[in-house]
Structure formats: structure tokens, C-alpha cells
Amino acid sequence: MAVLFVNGKFCKDPRLVTADDFVFQGLNIPRPVNDPVGTTLTLINVDQLPGLNTLSVALTRIDFAPNGGENPPHLHPRASEIFLALEGTFFVGFVTSFPDYKLFTKVLNKGDIFVFPQGLIHFQVNLGKTNAVGFAFFESQNPGIIRVADAVFGSNPPINPFILARAFQLDPNVVKNLQAKFGNNN
């Protein structure tokens, strides 16, 4: 039978549900960080953890490279977030919406939390000289992640560079260059 797609997910037959549907293991294990911005995302949403279905919670482990490894400006289209600084020192911030575009920032030490409202662009940067780790908690089983540079310059297919050149006040050749870089990331 063909796969069916519904709003959210199909629920498992309740008689077949086990405790394993509610657990995800090994989030203490460091992940290698190889991307140019210096972070690795381990997203646990309803796709990885079926028991989240209908429950409005999800979580991401974020590993940061040292010396400015960053979770670059990004947003979650369907959830607000609490960020927990587990290991390391972070510079974090978010920008409010039109027309003020006000930036709120804070330095977080180990054990501090910070709140990022739904849909606002925000970032976290590792200020330390060693790897750092944070956890992001979301109030949605499928919050979504949009890294702004990836979406704008790395979409598939690319956005017409003349549109981006005008939007970002950049030379079209600079845009094409960015698209080449970010296109490779995906």
C-alpha cells in the first residue's frame, strides 16, 4: 500500500506502542563539527521520536566548534525556544521584527537559559577556546529550522541572483559567489 501523508503523523496502533517510542538515547555524546560556520545540529523531532506525535515538544543538541563556532542567524517557523548553555560560554541574541529590528544580546555561561520568541531571527556563538554544547527546546513536535544564509543563498534551485542583489544591496557577482558557496553546503 502506498505511503499516506496526513497533518502531523499517523499514530501507531496504541496496542503496539512500547516505551521505546518515547525515548531517544545518547544525546551526551559529542558530535563532530565540520561545517564552515562551526556547529552541528542533532534535531530530535517527531521524525526521530515517534512518541512526540501530537505532544508539541522537540529538542536539538547543538555542538559548537571553539573560537566563534556559531549557530548562525536562523529561525524556527513554528515554535519558540529555550536555549540551555550546557558547556561553554556563549554570545546569543535575537532581532525583533519590522519596524524596530531591535537586537537583544546576552553572554551566557554554563547553566544559563535564554528564550527566543517564535519566528524571530537569532544566533548563538561559542566565545570559548574549546568545544561548547547547548540544548534548544521547542514547543512543537516539528518546529522547523531555517538558517537564513542557507535559505537565501543556498536554496535548491537558487533564487535569481538579481533579486538577491537588490534585496541585499550586493553586486550580482558577489551574490553568485555566495550561491556557489552555500549551494555546496546543501
Place this chain on the structure above:
Amino acid sequence: MAVLFVNGKFCKDPRLVTADDFVFQGLNIPRPVNDPVGTTLTLINVDQLPGLNTLSVALTRIDFAPNGGENPPHLHPRASEIFLALEGTFFVGFVTSFPDYKLFTKVLNKGDIFVFPQGLIHFQVNLGKTNAVGFAFFESQNPGIIRVADAVFGSNPPINPFILARAFQLDPNVVKNLQAKFGNNN
């Protein structure tokens, strides 16, 4: 007495409500377009139209300059949108979220509508040689607007340019240059 701020807005005393609380006039009148990207936004949300309070609807008139005037890559943190092409021909698109960042685009003619899901980055560009007009309808009394370039490069105060340089794979001086341009826009 000091102003109070609550979730949403205070409701007016029902005995004092009049029909004027539910109307906004003159959205047929063209607005001048002077900004560099070539669009003027006329946002009618609960701040302009008190009768919207608690009703989950709002609307924007968008005036586009000719020859590529664009509503540049932006998003609405709290609402999905229907865009109605009122006058002109448009190139529109949106990008899905991580990890696919898939771009969906379409040419819209007068009388066409297009749907933009909540929180996704999208744009509309005037393909014609004359002014164009669109209406964006939202399912929130306060959908919010975040133009990506304004939020990232034009925040107040600016984001540390070294963070943006790494995030966008740009030379820090290019970032500073962009911040100078977009900071002036706000």
C-alpha cells in the same frame, strides 16, 4: 493612569464600540515607493484597526516600483499568507526549511493568488514596466514582518560583523559596508 500592556490588546468597552472600529479606508490609493528595494508596505493590523482584536486577521497593501521592484526575502513569524496579485505581473517564491531549502516559484498575473506558509522566507518581484500592487492577507491580528536583510544587516544596534561574516561567508568589511547601508534604512 499608566498605560497597561497585556497579551494582545485591551478590548474597548463594548458599549462604546462603533462601526468605525471595524473599517479602514483608502487602500485603493497608490503609495509612493521610495526605498531602494522598490516596495512600500501599508500594514493594517490590530494597531491600525482596533476591531481586529481577537479576530486573527490582518492585511497589507504592497506597492511595487516598476522593473523589478521587490518585496525582498522576508517572513511572517506568526501567520501564513495569501498573496493576491491585484495589478501587474509578479515573480514569487518561497524556500522550505532545513535540510531541503527547496525553492518553489511561480509567475503570477493579475487575479492570481499564491500561498506562503507561516515562517518561511518568501519574496514577490514586479516583472512589469509599470507600478504593481498586491494584497497580502494574514491569519493573525499581528503577523509580524521580518525582512531578512533588514533584520540581519540593519538591526539596532548592529550584530557583531564578525558573526555575520562567518555566517554569510563574507569579508567582514563587506558586512560592515552592508550594515552601513541597511542601518540607514531603519
Place this chain on the structure above:
Amino acid sequence: MAVLFVNGKFCKDPRLVTADDFVFQGLNIPRPVNDPVGTTLTLINVDQLPGLNTLSVALTRIDFAPNGGENPPHLHPRASEIFLALEGTFFVGFVTSFPDYKLFTKVLNKGDIFVFPQGLIHFQVNLGKTNAVGFAFFESQNPGIIRVADAVFGSNPPINPFILARAFQLDPNVVKNLQAKFGNNN
């Protein structure tokens, strides 16, 4: 395989989604108006536009006959509405609920918008001598439309006329006469 019905709609397989799922064309084209009250509804909800699924937006184009063509007293059971007067001059109004049943009315000119709260009975009437056009935007993918006279006097099968006679303080023969008229409309 038999058709399945779920809350809302099945989502299409994401890999098969195209930009066409998010577009509906030709809402600028006038529709003929032939019904006795003088309006034609072109409703674009999730049935016509699959990309609306889960997004809480929908839209109706309303064509009005000249000289009092009306979108007669009706309501939307699952959404509030913004009405945009696109062409023409309108007399619009809504009635609040028990016990006040207060009527709020306004004359709208081209480019004016008016808000109708969810579930309240409201109407729009073309005051001009030529055809008029409005757009109604809804904060639901399936707002529903209930024209009061059609539902009360034109249901299928008809409501017992003695019930309606008492409810509307009408002679049962007047009710039967109305049921004959409205039954033919459906």
C-alpha cells in the same frame, strides 16, 4: 483503495509537491451573476487549492449585480473575515449576538476594508449602478458559508414549516411558499 477521510485533508507526499499546489489563477475574471439575490461566490479553500492544507487561510471572490445585488445575511462558522471592496460602493453590516443584536453598518468605497467577527450574521450590498467586486479573506482553510435564508428555508430536506412559522412569526403558507422558492435555489 477506498477514499479515506481525515480531519482536514491528507497531505500530499512532500516529494511530489510543486509550486502549482500553492497557486490559483484568474480571480480577476468577472463571474456572471444569475441568482435572485444578485451575487456569485467563487470560494477558494483547501478543496480548490491543496497548498492551503494546515495553513488557516482561504479567500472568496464575490461578484455583485448592480442596483442592490447583495451577499445576503450569512455567516462563516469557522472563521473571521476581512472584506476588501475592490470595485464599487457597498453597504455592509453585521449583527452582534444575544441579547443585544446590535447592528453595525458602514458604506464602503473602493479600497476600503471591513472586519466581520467569526460566526456573526453579516451582509454586503452593491449600492452602485454597475457590477461590483469584493474579496473576502478568512483565517481558516475551510471557513464554511451559511446563507441564512438558504439554510433555513432551503435545506434539504425542508425543515417542518410549522417550526419555521413559529420561529419567524409567519403564516405556515408563507413559509411553504418560501421553502418552494429557496428549495429551487439549491
Place this chain on the structure above:
Amino acid sequence: MAVLFVNGKFCKDPRLVTADDFVFQGLNIPRPVNDPVGTTLTLINVDQLPGLNTLSVALTRIDFAPNGGENPPHLHPRASEIFLALEGTFFVGFVTSFPDYKLFTKVLNKGDIFVFPQGLIHFQVNLGKTNAVGFAFFESQNPGIIRVADAVFGSNPPINPFILARAFQLDPNVVKNLQAKFGNNN
């Protein structure tokens, strides 16, 4: 200090809340029925019972006159309903929305329940020769009640009778006559 109006209601200071805020007494006592349609509504929503605030429940006791006393065609703009036939035999029904306007009806005996979906026009009629009583439960602290005839013909001020004449395919003088009757009811 002036009264303030917010979405919903102000919450009482939690330290001052008592069990009395959660109770309403005497709903077993028959209410006299004097109106022409033959029902008396005793609505207990957040205005009568402060403890309902934020809890999404409300209730109405409905007393029916014998021999066809009816809760005439009406709707609740913000809630679905369960109707419980407490005493008596009822004929109940609701009409679906455009374009089908399908009528579903049932005879209810003492102890039967029936469900009326949000915003749909429905009615209950006492089929017995003695008084009857029902309870309607709502999933909102403020469901709202709109009796169609009262809203359409008894609004304050009245709707222009020529609009109603066309909408209901009635002679304007019949409409004016109805408005005189229903205007007196409010």
C-alpha cells in the same frame, strides 16, 4: 478607577478566590416561559460564573413550553454543543453549510444527547404536551447565542427592509411587519 476590558476577563486575585467562584446553584428550578417561540434560556457563562474564566466550558438550561415550544433556528458562533434531553421528547435538527444545506434531524427522548457542530444553524422543539427541559453544554466560556430571526428581523437598529426583502424573497411590507414583531422582542 475605570473598568478595563481585556480579551476574555480579568482573573481574580488567586488569594481571594473561593469555592463560590466555581459554583452556580438552582438549575433544577423550572423557569417560566413567556416568549412567543416558547423557550426560556438560562445561560451560565463566564459572566455568571467567574471560575469559568480560561476554562472553555459553559452551559444553558432551556425550558420549553408544551405543544411545540421551540428553541428556534439559532447558532453559537464560538462553540460546538452537546444537548441533553432532561425531561420530555424533542424534535431536533441542524443544517450543514453551503452548498449542500443538508438537514439532519432526530427525535430525542429523555436521556438522549445530540451534538450540534460549531456555527451551524440548529433547533430543538418540544413534541410533548407538558413542559420540557434540556441542557446545552458548550466548549467555550463565552459561546454566544444568535437566534436567526432575532438577529435578522430584530436587530437594533433594524436592517434596511429592502435588503431583507431581496434576501428572503419577501415583500418589503412583510419584512417591515416582521421587524415590528421582532423589534418588540428585544
Place this chain on the structure above:
Amino acid sequence: MAVLFVNGKFCKDPRLVTADDFVFQGLNIPRPVNDPVGTTLTLINVDQLPGLNTLSVALTRIDFAPNGGENPPHLHPRASEIFLALEGTFFVGFVTSFPDYKLFTKVLNKGDIFVFPQGLIHFQVNLGKTNAVGFAFFESQNPGIIRVADAVFGSNPPINPFILARAFQLDPNVVKNLQAKFGNNN
């Protein structure tokens, strides 16, 4: 074809829906009460009444044995409740959450209603010398019922008795004894 499980329930094909999908009969008939605590629950949710699907309402008839028959401390994880004292006199109460755990109680006579907020532990006890009957209405199609003693001491399989001994400050043998009693109830 295998049964499918979705969020909520599948909707019936609208063309096959009948009035019977919206009715449940015979809730006036007394139910025998045989359990040790002295109540019988007749829960009508979306499983018993398909027309409740998507409508956020459900209902329970509760039959109470005389002389202290009780609906013991319990909660509804997904709905607030209105309790209607149909026949008899009741002692009812609920306890607020951490840290206050404040108890609110009231004596209800026939025709009184009481509100129990979502998720709070509450109870109803028959103070009379004859059977009593109440109705509980919920703002969910599937509110859920959790009797505290059944969940804690009667789960399947049992909770480790040493965990419960510490939690309830009871001797482990008392816990095992309770588990033997409540395990038999399920």
C-alpha cells in the same frame, strides 16, 4: 486493509453521514454500581459517538451508590469539566497545584453545577442515602480519565512498590497490599 491510526479519528465519508452519527440514547437509565468506591462511569466520547469528531465536546454519566459512593480523586488530562448534580446531594472538591495544594469544596444539591479546571485532582461524593446521578461535560472529544489510586496502585504492570512506598511514605508491604487490591480492579 489494516486499520490506520491518525491524530484524532478518521472522518466518515460526508456522503454517508446520518443523524445517527450525532446521537446517543438512554443516558437516563440508571446503571448498576458494583465497584468498591461506589460509582459507575458511562463515558460518551468520540469512540461512542462518531459525530463528536473534531468538535471538542464529550460527556459522562456518573451513577453513585448511596452513603458515600464516590467518584474518587481523579483528573482529566485534556479537558476542564462542568459537573451537574442531577439527582442527589454531593460533596465535591478540587486541589490546586504545587506549591499551594489548596482544597476548594462545596456541597451541591440537585440542579447545582461546579467547575473543575483541566488536569486538577478532584472528587464527587454522594452524601445521600439513595443513589445519586451526575453528568460531567468536557471541552474535548477525548478528555481522558485518570483515577489516581487506579493509576498509581493499579497500573499494568505494577509500579515498583519501593518507589511508591517512598513517594507515599507507606510501608512497602502496605503498597503491595494496595497493588493487589487495585490490580484486581482493572
Place this chain on the structure above:
Amino acid sequence: MAVLFVNGKFCKDPRLVTADDFVFQGLNIPRPVNDPVGTTLTLINVDQLPGLNTLSVALTRIDFAPNGGENPPHLHPRASEIFLALEGTFFVGFVTSFPDYKLFTKVLNKGDIFVFPQGLIHFQVNLGKTNAVGFAFFESQNPGIIRVADAVFGSNPPINPFILARAFQLDPNVVKNLQAKFGNNN
């Protein structure tokens, strides 16, 4: 001016908001554990962190005493939870609702997460010989905590012991003894 209470919380004047409204510090610092069940809760909801207002997120740090220190059977009336095992090894479980009361359990090691659905009774127990720490994340700004034993046996004022004796099948003197113990805890 008297304090006002609204649904949720008043929002701060946006012009006065600072980054400090979005941060809470020092959640890495171990809390002493002195209560008999062996856990200390550090709840960060909208009362401690004003920036959570309207954002549907909150968090608790839980410190566990060694050798069976437990977060005893409890529930959250307004939110589902993700539990993150930060330090230590845990035995965790939850019980489904009537009529199955099925127990799902799992041993969690450092770095594992487990999901607890809204309103269900659940527990976490430290299996190790040293202190343990977990974080519970909630999808509500005010999830609420109800420890079953505290609410049932430690309410203020106490529940009539004869009601609890019947509900829990305990001798009334055992109940009174429990009430003495748990009443002292509050």
C-alpha cells in the same frame, strides 16, 4: 493602584524590555535535596522569567538525592514534557489513562531523553549512588506541577479522610497518619 490579574500575564511596555527579561542564570548549580522523597525542583516559568510570557515554554531543573531519590508520581495539568537525563542513571515511567492504566518504563542513562504526555502520571527515580540531575522542558509558560501524594494527602485544608480511605482502600487511621506527614511537607 491595586494589582490586576489577567489571563496569563501583563506584558511589559515593549520600550522597557531588555535582554535581561529573556535570561535566567545559574541552572548548573546543584541544589540541596532535603525533602523525604529525595528531589528538589527549580521551576523556571513565566513568574521567574518574564520573557516567557505568551511563548509556551518553561523548564525545571531537578536535583535527585542518591539511592532512589525520586521525583514521585506527579503530573503537569497544562503541558507535555521532555525529560533530559543530564547526570546519572534513572528509572522513569508513566501510566496511561482509564481503562488500561498501562505502565511504560525505561532506564535512562546520561544524555537520554524521554517524553511524558500531558496530564499523565509519571515519575523519575535516581538509580545511582551519587546525586543525579535532570531537566524537564514544557510546552507552556505555566505548566503546573501536581505531586499526587501532596495533592491527595497534603492538601490545605485536608480532604475528609473517610473519602480518601474509600478511594485508596485504606484504613481511615492510615489516611490520617498520611495526612499528618504530607500536611507537614507543605
